[in-house]
Amino acid sequence: MDDTSLQSMAVFVLWPFHLFGVWPFHPMDVMARVLVLVAFDVDALCACKILQYLFQCDQILYTIVPVTGKEELEKAYVENSEGVKHVIFINCGASVDVVETLQPEESVRFFICDSHRPVDVHNVFNAVQVKLLMKEEEFDELPEYDSLFRDDDSDDDSGNDSDTSERSGKRKRFDDEAIEKRRDKRIWDENRQKILFEYNQFSTYGTSASLIMFELAWKMSKDTNDLVWLAVVGVTDQYIHFKTPRDKYIDDAMALESHVARHNHRGDDEDNIISINCLKIVFDEELQLTLYRHWSLFDSICHSVNLACKFKVWTLKGQKRLHEFLAEMGMPLSQCKQKFSSMESTLRHNIKQMIQDHMTKYGLTNQDVVIPSFSAQYGYKNKLCAADYVLACVATLENIDKNKSATDNFLSALDILQRVNVASLEKAVELAKKQTQAIVTQVQTFLDMHQVISAGPFLYAFIQEGTMDVKFFAKPQCLMRLARFTLEAHCSVSRNKRARSLPLVLGAPLDGEQGTTLVIGIPPLQLDEERKNFFGKAFEQAAVSTNSRTLHDSFDSYIMEMKTEDRSKFFDALISLLN
Incomplete structure:
Protein backbone atom coordinates (compact mmCIF):
# COMPACT_ATOMS: atom_id res chain seq x y z
CA MET A 1 0.00 0.00 0.00
CA ASP A 140 -14.37 -6.42 2.31
CA GLU A 141 -18.03 -5.33 2.52
CA LEU A 142 -17.36 -1.61 2.65
CA PRO A 143 -19.66 0.37 0.29
CA GLU A 144 -18.17 2.45 -2.52
CA TYR A 145 -17.53 6.10 -1.70
CA ASP A 146 -19.64 7.36 -4.63
CA SER A 147 -22.66 5.38 -3.45
CA LEU A 148 -22.62 7.20 -0.09
CA PHE A 149 -21.43 10.74 -0.80
CA ARG A 150 -22.05 13.19 -3.65
CA ASP A 151 -21.71 16.89 -4.33
CA ASP A 152 -25.02 18.24 -5.67
CA ASP A 153 -25.49 21.42 -7.67
CA SER A 154 -28.09 23.76 -6.30
CA ASP A 155 -31.61 22.66 -7.06
CA ASP A 156 -32.96 26.12 -6.47
CA ASP A 157 -33.98 27.44 -9.89
CA SER A 158 -36.75 29.67 -8.53
CA GLY A 159 -34.98 32.78 -9.80
CA ASN A 160 -36.12 31.83 -13.31
CA ASP A 161 -39.73 32.52 -12.35
CA SER A 162 -39.14 36.28 -12.66
CA ASP A 163 -37.86 36.06 -16.22
CA THR A 164 -39.74 37.82 -18.97
CA SER A 165 -42.26 36.02 -21.18
CA GLU A 166 -39.87 35.76 -24.12
CA ARG A 167 -37.66 33.49 -21.99
CA SER A 168 -40.51 31.16 -20.91
CA GLY A 169 -39.26 28.35 -23.15
CA LYS A 170 -35.84 28.48 -21.58
CA ARG A 171 -37.41 28.58 -18.12
CA LYS A 172 -39.47 25.48 -18.93
CA ARG A 173 -36.31 23.65 -19.96
CA PHE A 174 -34.64 24.67 -16.70
CA ASP A 175 -37.71 23.48 -14.77
CA ASP A 176 -37.59 20.11 -16.52
CA GLU A 177 -33.89 19.78 -15.66
CA ALA A 178 -34.59 20.66 -12.02
CA ILE A 179 -37.35 18.05 -11.82
CA GLU A 180 -35.03 15.45 -13.33
CA LYS A 181 -32.27 16.41 -10.87
CA ARG A 182 -34.62 16.07 -7.91
CA ARG A 183 -35.82 12.70 -9.22
CA ASP A 184 -32.24 11.44 -9.62
CA LYS A 185 -31.35 12.68 -6.16
CA ARG A 186 -34.38 10.95 -4.64
CA ILE A 187 -33.46 7.67 -6.33
CA TRP A 188 -29.84 8.10 -5.18
CA ASP A 189 -30.96 8.84 -1.60
CA GLU A 190 -33.18 5.76 -1.54
CA ASN A 191 -30.34 3.62 -2.85
CA ARG A 192 -27.97 5.15 -0.28
CA GLN A 193 -30.35 4.34 2.56
CA LYS A 194 -30.63 0.76 1.32
CA ILE A 195 -26.83 0.40 1.10
CA LEU A 196 -26.34 1.89 4.57
CA PHE A 197 -29.02 -0.37 6.06
CA GLU A 198 -27.36 -3.47 4.59
CA TYR A 199 -23.94 -2.29 5.77
CA ASN A 200 -25.15 -1.54 9.33
CA GLN A 201 -27.62 -4.42 9.58
CA PHE A 202 -25.45 -6.79 11.62
CA SER A 203 -23.14 -6.23 14.57
CA THR A 204 -19.91 -8.23 14.41
CA TYR A 205 -16.34 -8.03 15.71
CA GLY A 206 -12.95 -7.76 14.09
CA THR A 207 -9.49 -8.55 15.39
CA SER A 208 -9.07 -7.79 19.09
CA ALA A 209 -7.66 -4.38 20.01
CA SER A 210 -4.97 -5.95 22.19
CA LEU A 211 -3.69 -8.08 19.31
CA ILE A 212 -3.56 -4.99 17.06
CA MET A 213 -1.60 -3.10 19.74
CA PHE A 214 0.75 -6.04 20.30
CA GLU A 215 1.50 -6.32 16.59
CA LEU A 216 2.22 -2.59 16.58
CA ALA A 217 4.70 -3.09 19.46
CA TRP A 218 6.24 -6.01 17.57
CA LYS A 219 6.71 -3.95 14.39
CA MET A 220 8.39 -1.30 16.53
CA SER A 221 10.68 -3.98 18.09
CA LYS A 222 9.30 -3.20 21.54
CA ASP A 223 7.40 -6.41 22.24
CA THR A 224 8.03 -8.34 25.46
CA ASN A 225 6.75 -11.56 26.99
CA ASP A 226 4.37 -9.56 29.20
CA LEU A 227 2.89 -7.87 26.13
CA VAL A 228 2.40 -11.27 24.49
CA TRP A 229 0.41 -12.38 27.55
CA LEU A 230 -1.75 -9.24 27.41
CA ALA A 231 -2.56 -9.97 23.75
CA VAL A 232 -3.38 -13.58 24.67
CA VAL A 233 -5.80 -12.42 27.37
CA GLY A 234 -7.46 -9.92 25.01
CA VAL A 235 -7.99 -12.50 22.26
CA THR A 236 -9.35 -14.98 24.84
CA ASP A 237 -11.76 -12.33 26.14
CA GLN A 238 -13.34 -12.10 22.68
CA TYR A 239 -13.89 -15.86 22.64
CA ILE A 240 -15.15 -16.11 26.24
CA HIS A 241 -17.78 -13.43 25.59
CA PHE A 242 -18.89 -14.93 22.25
CA LYS A 243 -17.65 -12.06 20.11
CA THR A 244 -15.69 -14.16 17.64
CA PRO A 245 -16.29 -17.69 16.35
CA ARG A 246 -14.02 -20.56 17.32
CA ASP A 247 -12.19 -20.59 13.95
CA LYS A 248 -11.28 -16.89 14.20
CA TYR A 249 -10.11 -17.38 17.78
CA ILE A 250 -7.91 -20.32 16.76
CA ASP A 251 -6.39 -18.30 13.89
CA ASP A 252 -5.48 -15.49 16.30
CA ALA A 253 -4.18 -17.97 18.89
CA MET A 254 -1.95 -19.64 16.31
CA ALA A 255 -0.60 -16.23 15.27
CA LEU A 256 0.30 -15.57 18.90
CA GLU A 257 1.81 -19.03 19.37
CA SER A 258 4.86 -18.09 17.29
CA HIS A 259 5.46 -15.06 19.52
CA VAL A 260 5.03 -17.21 22.63
CA ALA A 261 7.59 -19.69 21.29
CA ARG A 262 10.01 -16.87 20.46
CA HIS A 263 9.83 -15.26 23.90
CA ASN A 264 9.72 -18.48 25.93
CA HIS A 265 12.40 -20.49 24.16
CA ARG A 266 14.82 -22.11 26.59
CA GLY A 267 17.93 -24.00 25.61
CA ASP A 268 19.82 -26.65 27.51
CA ASP A 269 22.82 -24.63 28.63
CA GLU A 270 22.94 -22.75 31.92
CA ASP A 271 22.88 -19.33 30.26
CA ASN A 272 19.35 -20.02 28.96
CA ILE A 273 17.81 -21.00 32.30
CA ILE A 274 14.94 -18.63 33.10
CA SER A 275 14.46 -17.43 36.67
CA ILE A 276 11.45 -18.74 38.57
CA ASN A 277 10.28 -15.12 38.97
CA CYS A 278 10.01 -14.62 35.21
CA LEU A 279 6.74 -15.01 33.35
CA LYS A 280 6.49 -18.30 31.48
CA ILE A 281 3.76 -18.80 28.86
CA VAL A 282 2.84 -22.23 27.53
CA PHE A 283 0.67 -23.01 24.50
CA ASP A 284 -1.35 -26.21 24.77
CA GLU A 285 -4.84 -27.69 24.51
CA GLU A 286 -6.76 -26.40 27.51
CA LEU A 287 -9.80 -28.00 29.13
CA GLN A 288 -12.91 -25.87 28.68
CA LEU A 289 -13.73 -26.08 32.37
CA THR A 290 -14.45 -22.83 34.15
CA LEU A 291 -11.82 -21.92 36.77
CA TYR A 292 -11.13 -25.62 37.44
CA ARG A 293 -7.62 -25.02 38.83
CA HIS A 294 -9.17 -22.79 41.52
CA TRP A 295 -12.28 -24.88 42.18
CA SER A 296 -13.22 -28.53 42.56
CA LEU A 297 -13.47 -30.56 39.36
CA PHE A 298 -17.13 -31.35 40.08
CA ASP A 299 -18.12 -27.71 40.61
CA SER A 300 -16.18 -26.64 37.54
CA ILE A 301 -18.02 -29.12 35.30
CA CYS A 302 -21.38 -27.99 36.70
CA HIS A 303 -20.52 -24.35 35.94
CA SER A 304 -19.07 -24.84 32.44
CA VAL A 305 -21.47 -24.15 29.56
CA ASN A 306 -20.54 -27.04 27.25
CA LEU A 307 -20.39 -29.87 29.77
CA ALA A 308 -23.21 -28.64 32.02
CA CYS A 309 -25.58 -28.50 29.05
CA LYS A 310 -24.46 -31.88 27.67
CA PHE A 311 -25.06 -33.59 31.03
CA LYS A 312 -28.09 -31.39 31.96
CA VAL A 313 -26.63 -31.11 35.46
CA TRP A 314 -29.66 -29.19 36.76
CA THR A 315 -31.72 -32.42 36.64
CA LEU A 316 -31.44 -35.52 38.84
CA LYS A 317 -30.90 -37.66 35.75
CA GLY A 318 -28.15 -35.34 34.60
CA GLN A 319 -26.42 -35.48 37.99
CA LYS A 320 -26.56 -39.27 37.85
CA ARG A 321 -24.99 -39.34 34.37
CA LEU A 322 -22.23 -37.03 35.55
CA HIS A 323 -21.50 -39.32 38.51
CA GLU A 324 -21.36 -42.27 36.12
CA PHE A 325 -18.98 -40.40 33.85
CA LEU A 326 -16.62 -39.58 36.71
CA ALA A 327 -16.77 -43.14 38.04
CA GLU A 328 -16.03 -44.60 34.60
CA MET A 329 -12.97 -42.36 34.38
CA GLY A 330 -11.80 -43.78 37.71
CA MET A 331 -12.28 -40.47 39.54
CA PRO A 332 -13.54 -40.99 43.12
CA LEU A 333 -16.22 -38.45 44.06
CA SER A 334 -14.24 -37.52 47.16
CA GLN A 335 -11.39 -36.42 44.88
CA CYS A 336 -13.68 -34.59 42.45
CA LYS A 337 -15.35 -32.54 45.17
CA GLN A 338 -12.20 -31.26 46.82
CA LYS A 339 -10.11 -28.37 45.54
CA PHE A 340 -8.37 -29.30 42.31
CA SER A 341 -4.91 -28.43 43.65
CA SER A 342 -5.48 -30.88 46.53
CA MET A 343 -6.34 -33.87 44.31
CA GLU A 344 -3.94 -36.76 43.96
CA SER A 345 -1.19 -35.72 41.58
CA THR A 346 -1.67 -38.69 39.23
CA LEU A 347 -5.36 -37.83 38.77
CA ARG A 348 -4.67 -34.12 38.46
CA HIS A 349 -2.01 -34.50 35.79
CA ASN A 350 -3.98 -37.01 33.71
CA ILE A 351 -7.43 -35.42 33.92
CA LYS A 352 -7.47 -34.10 30.35
CA GLN A 353 -6.56 -37.44 28.81
CA MET A 354 -9.03 -39.29 31.06
CA ILE A 355 -11.90 -37.05 29.95
CA GLN A 356 -10.97 -37.40 26.27
CA ASP A 357 -10.77 -41.20 26.57
CA HIS A 358 -14.35 -41.48 27.89
CA MET A 359 -16.14 -38.50 26.33
CA THR A 360 -17.56 -40.19 23.20
CA LYS A 361 -19.86 -42.51 25.17
CA TYR A 362 -21.48 -39.47 26.80
CA GLY A 363 -22.06 -37.52 23.62
CA LEU A 364 -19.10 -35.17 24.06
CA THR A 365 -16.80 -34.11 21.26
CA ASN A 366 -13.25 -32.85 21.40
CA GLN A 367 -14.61 -29.37 20.58
CA ASP A 368 -16.76 -29.51 23.73
CA VAL A 369 -13.87 -30.50 25.94
CA VAL A 370 -10.67 -28.74 24.82
CA ILE A 371 -9.50 -25.69 22.93
CA PRO A 372 -6.02 -24.43 21.98
CA SER A 373 -5.09 -21.88 24.62
CA PHE A 374 -2.32 -20.48 26.78
CA SER A 375 -1.40 -20.64 30.43
CA ALA A 376 0.99 -18.48 32.41
CA GLN A 377 3.08 -19.20 35.46
CA TYR A 378 5.37 -17.08 37.58
CA GLY A 379 6.83 -17.97 40.92
CA TYR A 380 5.69 -21.18 42.60
CA LYS A 381 1.98 -20.46 42.34
CA ASN A 382 -0.40 -22.60 40.31
CA LYS A 383 -0.69 -22.01 36.61
CA LEU A 384 -3.35 -19.60 35.46
CA CYS A 385 -4.94 -20.14 32.07
CA ALA A 386 -5.97 -17.22 29.89
CA ALA A 387 -9.70 -17.91 30.32
CA ASP A 388 -9.37 -17.76 34.12
CA TYR A 389 -7.52 -14.47 33.81
CA VAL A 390 -10.34 -13.05 31.66
CA LEU A 391 -13.03 -14.10 34.14
CA ALA A 392 -11.07 -12.62 37.03
CA CYS A 393 -10.61 -9.30 35.22
CA VAL A 394 -14.20 -9.00 34.05
CA ALA A 395 -15.51 -9.85 37.52
CA THR A 396 -13.41 -6.96 38.85
CA LEU A 397 -14.56 -4.59 36.08
CA GLU A 398 -18.20 -5.44 36.86
CA ASN A 399 -17.83 -5.55 40.64
CA ILE A 400 -21.18 -4.87 42.31
CA ASP A 401 -19.67 -3.38 45.49
CA LYS A 402 -21.61 -0.17 46.18
CA ASN A 403 -18.58 1.46 47.73
CA LYS A 404 -16.62 1.29 44.48
CA SER A 405 -17.21 3.48 41.45
CA ALA A 406 -16.82 2.31 37.86
CA THR A 407 -13.45 4.07 37.71
CA ASP A 408 -12.32 2.28 40.89
CA ASN A 409 -13.21 -1.04 39.29
CA PHE A 410 -11.35 -0.09 36.14
CA LEU A 411 -8.19 0.76 38.08
CA SER A 412 -8.49 -2.45 40.12
CA ALA A 413 -8.74 -4.48 36.92
CA LEU A 414 -5.67 -2.69 35.54
CA ASP A 415 -3.91 -3.57 38.78
CA ILE A 416 -4.71 -7.26 38.28
CA LEU A 417 -2.93 -7.17 34.92
CA GLN A 418 0.27 -6.34 36.81
CA ARG A 419 1.46 -9.89 37.28
CA VAL A 420 3.18 -9.12 40.58
CA ASN A 421 -0.17 -8.43 42.28
CA VAL A 422 -0.93 -12.07 43.06
CA ALA A 423 -3.13 -11.30 46.09
CA SER A 424 -5.41 -9.02 44.02
CA LEU A 425 -5.66 -11.70 41.35
CA GLU A 426 -6.66 -14.38 43.87
CA LYS A 427 -9.42 -12.13 45.24
CA ALA A 428 -10.60 -11.51 41.67
CA VAL A 429 -10.76 -15.26 41.00
CA GLU A 430 -13.02 -15.72 44.04
CA LEU A 431 -15.24 -12.89 42.75
CA ALA A 432 -15.36 -14.62 39.34
CA LYS A 433 -16.54 -17.82 41.01
CA LYS A 434 -19.39 -15.94 42.72
CA GLN A 435 -20.38 -14.37 39.41
CA THR A 436 -20.34 -17.77 37.67
CA GLN A 437 -22.39 -19.37 40.46
CA ALA A 438 -24.99 -16.58 40.11
CA ILE A 439 -25.23 -17.27 36.36
CA VAL A 440 -25.79 -21.02 36.82
CA THR A 441 -28.31 -20.50 39.62
CA GLN A 442 -30.31 -18.12 37.40
CA VAL A 443 -30.20 -20.55 34.46
CA GLN A 444 -31.57 -23.30 36.69
CA THR A 445 -34.34 -20.95 37.86
CA PHE A 446 -35.29 -20.17 34.25
CA LEU A 447 -35.51 -23.87 33.42
CA ASP A 448 -37.29 -24.98 36.61
CA MET A 449 -39.91 -22.22 36.29
CA HIS A 450 -40.22 -22.57 32.48
CA GLN A 451 -39.45 -18.87 32.08
CA VAL A 452 -37.82 -19.14 28.65
CA ILE A 453 -40.79 -18.44 26.37
CA SER A 454 -41.14 -18.61 22.61
CA ALA A 455 -42.52 -15.43 21.08
CA GLY A 456 -42.59 -16.88 17.57
CA PRO A 457 -39.51 -15.42 15.86
CA PHE A 458 -37.41 -15.43 19.04
CA LEU A 459 -37.17 -16.69 22.62
CA TYR A 460 -37.29 -14.35 25.58
CA ALA A 461 -36.82 -14.42 29.34
CA PHE A 462 -36.85 -11.81 32.10
CA ILE A 463 -35.21 -11.91 35.50
CA GLN A 464 -37.69 -11.04 38.22
CA GLU A 465 -37.10 -8.01 40.44
CA GLY A 466 -35.82 -9.13 43.85
CA THR A 467 -34.15 -12.28 42.52
CA MET A 468 -31.06 -13.29 44.45
CA ASP A 469 -27.83 -11.92 42.93
CA VAL A 470 -29.84 -9.85 40.43
CA LYS A 471 -27.26 -7.05 40.63
CA PHE A 472 -24.71 -9.22 38.84
CA PHE A 473 -26.91 -9.13 35.74
CA ALA A 474 -27.15 -5.35 35.58
CA LYS A 475 -23.68 -5.55 33.98
CA PRO A 476 -23.44 -6.15 30.20
CA GLN A 477 -20.73 -8.82 30.02
CA CYS A 478 -22.18 -10.91 32.84
CA LEU A 479 -25.60 -10.57 31.18
CA MET A 480 -24.07 -11.74 27.89
CA ARG A 481 -22.70 -14.91 29.50
CA LEU A 482 -26.03 -15.52 31.23
CA ALA A 483 -27.91 -15.13 27.92
CA ARG A 484 -25.63 -17.58 26.14
CA PHE A 485 -25.77 -20.15 28.98
CA THR A 486 -29.58 -19.80 29.09
CA LEU A 487 -29.94 -20.32 25.34
CA GLU A 488 -27.67 -23.40 25.30
CA ALA A 489 -29.39 -24.89 28.36
CA HIS A 490 -32.86 -24.28 26.92
CA CYS A 491 -31.91 -25.85 23.58
CA SER A 492 -30.49 -28.91 25.36
CA VAL A 493 -33.84 -29.67 27.05
CA SER A 494 -36.33 -28.26 24.54
CA ARG A 495 -38.45 -30.58 22.42
CA ASN A 496 -38.93 -27.82 19.89
CA LYS A 497 -36.81 -28.68 16.84
CA ARG A 498 -36.68 -24.97 15.94
CA ALA A 499 -35.05 -24.00 19.25
CA ARG A 500 -31.50 -23.84 17.84
CA SER A 501 -32.67 -21.56 15.04
CA LEU A 502 -34.23 -19.02 17.43
CA PRO A 503 -32.38 -16.04 18.93
CA LEU A 504 -32.85 -15.02 22.56
CA VAL A 505 -33.81 -11.70 24.14
CA LEU A 506 -33.00 -11.46 27.84
CA GLY A 507 -33.90 -8.68 30.26
CA ALA A 508 -32.62 -7.90 33.77
CA PRO A 509 -33.69 -5.21 36.27
CA LEU A 510 -31.26 -2.31 36.06
CA ASP A 511 -32.47 0.46 38.34
CA GLY A 512 -35.51 -0.10 40.56
CA GLU A 513 -35.94 3.59 41.39
CA GLN A 514 -35.77 4.66 37.75
CA GLY A 515 -37.84 1.67 36.63
CA THR A 516 -35.36 0.57 33.95
CA THR A 517 -34.41 -2.79 32.46
CA LEU A 518 -31.19 -3.84 30.72
CA VAL A 519 -32.02 -5.83 27.56
CA ILE A 520 -29.72 -7.94 25.41
CA GLY A 521 -30.37 -9.89 22.21
CA ILE A 522 -28.13 -12.73 21.01
CA PRO A 523 -28.21 -14.71 17.73
CA PRO A 524 -29.34 -18.36 17.49
CA LEU A 525 -26.97 -21.26 18.11
CA GLN A 526 -27.54 -22.44 14.56
CA LEU A 527 -25.63 -19.39 13.27
CA ASP A 528 -22.87 -19.71 15.86
CA GLU A 529 -20.05 -19.75 13.33
CA GLU A 530 -21.10 -16.38 11.91
CA ARG A 531 -21.62 -14.50 15.18
CA LYS A 532 -23.69 -11.86 13.37
CA ASN A 533 -26.13 -10.04 15.62
CA PHE A 534 -29.11 -8.26 14.05
CA PHE A 535 -30.74 -7.03 17.27
CA GLY A 536 -29.14 -3.59 17.21
CA LYS A 537 -31.21 -2.33 14.27
CA ALA A 538 -34.25 -4.35 15.35
CA PHE A 539 -34.24 -2.74 18.80
CA GLU A 540 -33.94 0.75 17.30
CA GLN A 541 -36.82 0.21 14.85
CA ALA A 542 -39.12 -1.34 17.48
CA ALA A 543 -38.42 1.55 19.87
CA VAL A 544 -39.14 4.18 17.21
CA SER A 545 -42.35 2.56 16.01
CA THR A 546 -43.79 2.40 19.55
CA ASN A 547 -42.25 5.55 21.04
CA SER A 548 -40.73 3.34 23.73
CA ARG A 549 -38.38 5.08 26.13
CA THR A 550 -35.08 3.40 25.39
CA LEU A 551 -31.42 4.33 25.66
CA HIS A 552 -29.02 2.93 23.03
CA ASP A 553 -25.85 4.09 24.72
CA SER A 554 -23.77 0.92 24.68
CA PHE A 555 -20.93 0.41 22.20
CA ASP A 556 -22.58 -2.98 21.59
CA SER A 557 -25.74 -2.08 19.69
CA TYR A 558 -27.56 -5.26 20.77
CA ILE A 559 -27.58 -4.06 24.41
CA MET A 560 -29.94 -1.30 25.48
CA GLU A 561 -31.79 0.18 28.44
CA MET A 562 -35.55 0.64 28.47
CA LYS A 563 -38.33 1.74 30.76
CA THR A 564 -39.90 -1.37 32.28
CA GLU A 565 -43.38 0.10 31.71
CA ASP A 566 -42.81 0.10 27.93
CA ARG A 567 -41.78 -3.55 27.78
CA SER A 568 -45.10 -4.93 26.57
CA LYS A 569 -45.60 -2.62 23.58
CA PHE A 570 -41.92 -2.80 22.69
CA PHE A 571 -42.02 -6.59 22.49
CA ASP A 572 -45.23 -6.58 20.46
CA ALA A 573 -43.47 -4.36 17.92
CA LEU A 574 -40.33 -6.53 17.98
CA ILE A 575 -42.37 -9.68 17.31
CA SER A 576 -44.16 -7.98 14.42
CA LEU A 577 -40.88 -6.67 13.01
CA LEU A 578 -39.04 -10.00 13.12
CA ASN A 579 -42.00 -11.93 11.73
Missing part, protein backbone atom coordinates in the same frame (compact mmCIF):
# COMPACT_ATOMS: atom_id res chain seq x y z
CA ASP A 2 1.54 3.35 -1.00
CA ASP A 3 1.14 6.86 0.40
CA THR A 4 -1.56 7.90 -2.07
CA SER A 5 -3.76 4.92 -1.26
CA LEU A 6 -3.69 5.95 2.39
CA GLN A 7 -5.34 9.24 1.49
CA SER A 8 -8.38 7.60 -0.08
CA MET A 9 -9.64 6.11 3.16
CA ALA A 10 -8.75 6.14 6.80
CA VAL A 11 -7.99 2.43 7.12
CA PHE A 12 -4.58 2.58 8.73
CA VAL A 13 -3.48 -1.05 8.70
CA LEU A 14 -0.44 -2.09 10.70
CA TRP A 15 2.11 -2.11 7.91
CA PRO A 16 1.55 1.47 6.71
CA PHE A 17 1.12 2.55 10.32
CA HIS A 18 4.66 1.33 10.92
CA LEU A 19 6.17 2.67 7.73
CA PHE A 20 4.48 6.03 7.06
CA GLY A 21 4.75 8.06 10.17
CA VAL A 22 3.84 5.13 12.26
CA TRP A 23 4.21 6.58 15.68
CA PRO A 24 2.67 10.04 15.54
CA PHE A 25 3.56 10.84 19.16
CA HIS A 26 6.91 12.52 19.71
CA PRO A 27 8.67 12.63 23.09
CA MET A 28 10.45 15.88 22.17
CA ASP A 29 7.15 17.74 22.30
CA VAL A 30 6.98 17.78 26.11
CA MET A 31 3.81 19.84 26.18
CA ALA A 32 1.89 17.36 24.02
CA ARG A 33 -0.49 15.02 25.77
CA VAL A 34 -2.35 12.07 24.30
CA LEU A 35 -5.91 11.37 25.42
CA VAL A 36 -6.80 7.67 25.57
CA LEU A 37 -10.49 6.71 25.90
CA VAL A 38 -10.93 3.07 26.93
CA ALA A 39 -14.07 0.91 26.93
CA PHE A 40 -15.01 -1.33 29.88
CA ASP A 41 -13.95 -4.73 28.59
CA VAL A 42 -10.91 -6.92 29.18
CA ASP A 43 -9.65 -6.73 25.59
CA ALA A 44 -9.64 -2.92 25.81
CA LEU A 45 -7.93 -3.13 29.19
CA CYS A 46 -5.11 -5.28 27.76
CA ALA A 47 -4.71 -3.00 24.72
CA CYS A 48 -4.52 -0.03 27.10
CA LYS A 49 -1.73 -1.70 29.09
CA ILE A 50 0.27 -2.37 25.92
CA LEU A 51 -0.19 1.23 24.80
CA GLN A 52 0.91 2.46 28.23
CA TYR A 53 4.13 0.51 27.88
CA LEU A 54 4.81 2.01 24.43
CA PHE A 55 4.16 5.53 25.72
CA GLN A 56 6.47 4.98 28.68
CA CYS A 57 9.21 3.75 26.36
CA ASP A 58 9.07 7.07 24.46
CA GLN A 59 8.33 9.22 27.53
CA ILE A 60 5.02 10.43 26.11
CA LEU A 61 2.49 12.15 28.36
CA TYR A 62 -0.98 10.61 28.31
CA THR A 63 -4.32 10.65 30.08
CA ILE A 64 -6.44 7.49 30.30
CA VAL A 65 -10.19 7.86 30.79
CA PRO A 66 -12.49 4.79 31.01
CA VAL A 67 -15.89 5.17 29.31
CA THR A 68 -18.92 2.89 29.61
CA GLY A 69 -20.99 4.29 26.73
CA LYS A 70 -21.42 6.91 24.04
CA GLU A 71 -22.58 9.66 26.42
CA GLU A 72 -19.53 9.16 28.63
CA LEU A 73 -17.34 9.15 25.53
CA GLU A 74 -18.58 12.60 24.54
CA LYS A 75 -18.36 13.90 28.11
CA ALA A 76 -14.83 12.55 28.60
CA TYR A 77 -13.61 14.25 25.43
CA VAL A 78 -15.13 17.61 26.37
CA GLU A 79 -13.63 17.49 29.87
CA ASN A 80 -10.14 16.34 28.82
CA SER A 81 -9.55 17.72 25.34
CA GLU A 82 -7.86 21.01 26.25
CA GLY A 83 -4.43 21.11 24.61
CA VAL A 84 -4.87 17.59 23.19
CA LYS A 85 -3.95 17.00 19.54
CA HIS A 86 -4.11 13.20 19.49
CA VAL A 87 -6.98 11.07 20.80
CA ILE A 88 -6.93 7.27 20.84
CA PHE A 89 -10.13 5.23 21.17
CA ILE A 90 -9.75 1.64 22.40
CA ASN A 91 -12.79 -0.57 21.69
CA CYS A 92 -14.99 2.51 21.41
CA GLY A 93 -15.64 5.20 18.83
CA ALA A 94 -15.80 3.11 15.66
CA SER A 95 -19.59 2.96 15.51
CA VAL A 96 -20.17 6.73 15.84
CA ASP A 97 -19.14 9.58 13.57
CA VAL A 98 -16.48 10.92 15.93
CA VAL A 99 -15.89 14.20 14.10
CA GLU A 100 -19.60 15.04 13.94
CA THR A 101 -20.20 13.90 17.54
CA LEU A 102 -17.20 15.53 19.23
CA GLN A 103 -16.84 18.64 17.02
CA PRO A 104 -13.03 18.83 17.43
CA GLU A 105 -10.65 21.50 16.17
CA GLU A 106 -9.22 20.82 12.73
CA SER A 107 -5.77 20.06 14.16
CA VAL A 108 -7.03 17.16 16.32
CA ARG A 109 -6.36 13.63 15.05
CA PHE A 110 -8.36 10.58 16.13
CA PHE A 111 -6.89 7.06 16.16
CA ILE A 112 -9.54 4.35 16.52
CA CYS A 113 -8.46 0.88 17.65
CA ASP A 114 -11.86 -0.78 18.00
CA SER A 115 -12.98 -4.34 17.33
CA HIS A 116 -16.65 -3.35 16.93
CA ARG A 117 -18.04 -3.67 13.41
CA PRO A 118 -19.40 -2.13 11.30
CA VAL A 119 -17.31 1.03 11.43
CA ASP A 120 -19.24 4.24 10.77
CA VAL A 121 -18.69 5.18 7.11
CA HIS A 122 -17.76 8.76 8.01
CA ASN A 123 -14.87 7.44 10.09
CA VAL A 124 -13.74 5.21 7.21
CA PHE A 125 -13.70 7.94 4.55
CA ASN A 126 -12.45 10.83 6.69
CA ALA A 127 -8.78 10.43 5.80
CA VAL A 128 -7.73 13.73 7.37
CA GLN A 129 -8.80 13.57 11.01
CA VAL A 130 -9.59 9.89 11.53
CA LYS A 131 -7.14 6.97 11.36
CA LEU A 132 -8.37 3.43 11.88
CA LEU A 133 -5.93 1.04 13.53
CA MET A 134 -7.47 -2.06 11.99
CA LYS A 135 -6.72 -4.75 9.45
CA GLU A 136 -7.51 -3.94 5.85
CA GLU A 137 -8.91 -7.39 5.00
CA GLU A 138 -11.75 -6.82 7.47
CA PHE A 139 -13.27 -4.18 5.17
